[in-house]
Amino acid sequence: xxxxxxxxxxxxxxxxxxxxxxxxxxxxxxxxxxxxxxxxxxxxxxxxxxxxxxxxxxxxxxxxxxxxxxxxxxxxxxxxxxxxxxxxxxxxxxxxxxxxxxxxxxxxxxxxxxxxxxxxxxxxxxxxxxxxxxxxxxxxxxxxxxxxxxxxxxxxxxxxxxxxxxxxxxxxxxxxxxxxxxxxxxxxxxxxxxxxxxxxxxxxxxxxxxxxxxxxxxx
Ligand code: BG6
Ligand code: MG
Numbered sequence: 537x538x539x540x541x542x543x544x545x546x547x548x549x550x551x552x553x554x555x556x557x558x559x560x561x562x563x564x565x566x567x568x569x570x571x572x573x574x575x576x577x578x579x580x581x582x583x584x585x586x587x588x589x590x591x592x593x594x595x596x597x598x599x600x601x602x603x604x605x606x607x608x609x610x611x612x613x614x615x616x617x618x619x620x621x622x623x624x625x626x627x628x629x630x631x632x633x634x635x636x637x638x639x640x641x642x643x644x645x646x647x648x649x650x651x652x653x654x655x656x657x658x659x660x661x662x663x664x665x666x667x668x669x670x671x672x673x674x675x676x677x678x679x680x681x682x683x684x685x686x687x688x689x690x691x692x693x694x695x696x697x698x699x700x701x702x703x704x705x706x707x708x709x710x711x712x713x714x715x716x717x718x719x720x721x722x723x724x725x726x727x728x729x730x731x732x733x734x735x736x737x738x739x740x741x742x743x744x745x746x747x748x749x750x751x752x753x754x755x
Pocket of ligand 2: 545546704705709
């Protein structure tokens with residue numbers, strides 16, 4: 537049996553969630569908005585534009601489109617600075633062995649990310665060749681928790697949603713997988729990601745046996 541293995545990027549494959557946070561935090565600080573790590577959970581998996589709106593809502597700030605555009609550019613410029621020196625060492629522990637195993641047993645792999653910076657990150661970390669399909673923020677109109685990004689990924693792999701497995705670190709992403717009738721696997725804090733079918737603290741807890749179980753599992 538073939539299953540579609542769909543990976544989120546930020547916070548699952550690479551620890552870029554912290555860079556997104558730092559770049560947004562700088563803008564929040566400038567605007568005098570209290571922006572905590574708890575608030576940040578709501579931004580994970582969410583598009584850049586939507587993220588800014590959430591932050592402005594937190595500060596009850598009503599901004600012009602011109603200001604918003606300025607902050608969106610500032611955020612991304614700042615974020616990109618963190619990526620300049622990125623290399624394979626920033627791949628989160630346990631991810632590479634699973635990618636290698638999936639390739640070995642010829643299971644299709646896709647990326648399903650909200651980020652418009654996904655491709656350069658996959659190139660810098662030298663893992664782009666593992667992916668049979670890449671769907672990112674440039675390809676979708678509806679942000680997670682809308683399942684669009686994962687549905688397109690499954691479609692590109694020619695696998696049904698019911699036979700698709702999604703690895704996600706965000707609440708919005710877990711919900712997107714569930715809404716899309718896919719098997720959701722939360723990577724991170726169980727108290728945040730409790731809506732996922734399976735939850736692991738990180739990828740080192742995911743064994744090849746577990747992958748085999750996922751492949752055999754009836755959807
Ligand atoms: C998601 C991140 O993967 O991509 C979000 O979890 C981020 O934090 C979103 O806002 C969009 O990313 P980018 O790189 O296009 O700003
Ligand atoms: Mg993520």
